[in-house]
């Protein structure tokens with residue numbers, strides 16, 4: 001399998017290279033040259049498989065010559081056996097005759113990011129063993145990517161991680177999950193700004209030849225293809241358990257950086273019978289505007305009770321536009337350059353029509369989010385987190401064909417957002433014992449101005465240059 005950049009001019013890479021590279025040299029994102037496709041029989045054969053075996057089947061076509069099947073299986077066993085608090089890794093919970101929750105928060109840091117990050121940490125370890133250069137991982141987080149990446153990489157040989165988070169705009173649990181990890185290779189940076197600024201700084205580091213020439217940079221955000229690849233698995237795992245390939249399934253996904261829902265899009269392109277992907281946003285609704293009217297224009301980022309979705313510029317939307325626009329790297333490069341200059345982009349008719357065949361979007365405001373939290377608690381006895389509540393609200397209002405089952409992705413444990421959950425339901429969710437004495441631990445992080453020069457100077461002081 002070979003990977004091409006959405007902007008058409010970066011080198012074509014294999015899976016190992018793409019995992020270590022992060023952002024493409026032309027500023028684009030890597031995608032597989034073609035989507036692998038499973039037949040209905042191959043999907044039917046996934047019935048009854050464990051999570052690990054499903055993961056091997058789904059990911060094998062993507063890893064090419066970089067890993068053989070046994071090596072991939074060993075990595076999946078290491079990532080998913082024993083690291084997740086539920087034997088099914090991502091269990092399905094039925095809410096009523098039609099609605100299901102796909103619980104993605106049973107990993108070590110209580111959010112869906114663990115599913116991909118546990119594997120990514122192992123892939124980094126395998127691919128950098130024996131490499132001459134020390135890896136400098138740079139990332140931006142609105143709360144969950146940071147803690148999951150730090151858990152996966154803390155203490156690993158040959159890699160340092162620098163994680164930028166918007167100061168005061170993540171929940172206290174999220175912040176502590178990052179800042180109480182005191183391993184010497186972990187460096188937390190709080191910036192005075194929002195997630196979009198943090199993400200723009202990280203992309204600027206990759207795009208700056210001086211900085212990216214000096215350090216062997218890599219990414220843990222969903223700009224890294226390997227992150228998305230690992231997230232495709234749970235769409236197959238859930239849909240097959242609900243009767244795919246004979247039965248169609250819809251998914252509702254709380255969306256910020258468009259990574260999770262793009263993984264669902266890839267699953268559909270691979271042959272999974274996904275009848276609809278519901279893109280649920282909070283009031284930071286650029287994706288809802290883009291999908292409902294073609295208007296992808298950046299507004300202010302407004303802090304909400306679902307802070308991990310307080311995002312306007314959604315990295316992975318570029319991957320969708322590339323695929324929907326006939327995979328024309330030159331044309332997309334021009335479209336994205338205009339977007340970067342003007343902060344607005346109008347989707348073409350073919351992009352709008354292509355998106356409409358699979359995606360539905362919904363903007364959920366704070367009252368609707370709180371109502372969904374309360375109703376889910378009262379009617380199904382389930383306490384969900386604010387991000388999940390947004391997707392549940394969207395799932396219940398979407399118009400869908402027949403009696404197709406609707407799976408809402410439960411992306412975080414409610415205890416990560418205890419205050420918001422308690423306000424809506426009166427119930428204070430407790431942190432599971434596996435996160436231990438989070439509130440007693442010492443915190444360590446640096447506060448840095450959100451400028452390229454300040455942040456890169458700070459990283460340059462601590463990182464190991466290329467040899």
Ligand SMILES: Cc1ncc(COP(=O)(O)O)c(C=O)c1O
Nearest residue numbers: 144255256257258259260308411
């Ligand atoms: C709990 C939670 N839900 C939803 C999202 C949105 O996911 P994505 O950025 O992949 O769209 C995030 C952040 O990524 C998150 O942390």
Ligand SMILES: N[C@@H](CCOP(=O)(O)O)C(=O)O
Nearest residue numbers: 141142143144145221222308
């Ligand atoms: N919501 C994310 C933001 C980063 O998204 P990613 O999927 O691109 O890593 C977070 O919680 O950090």
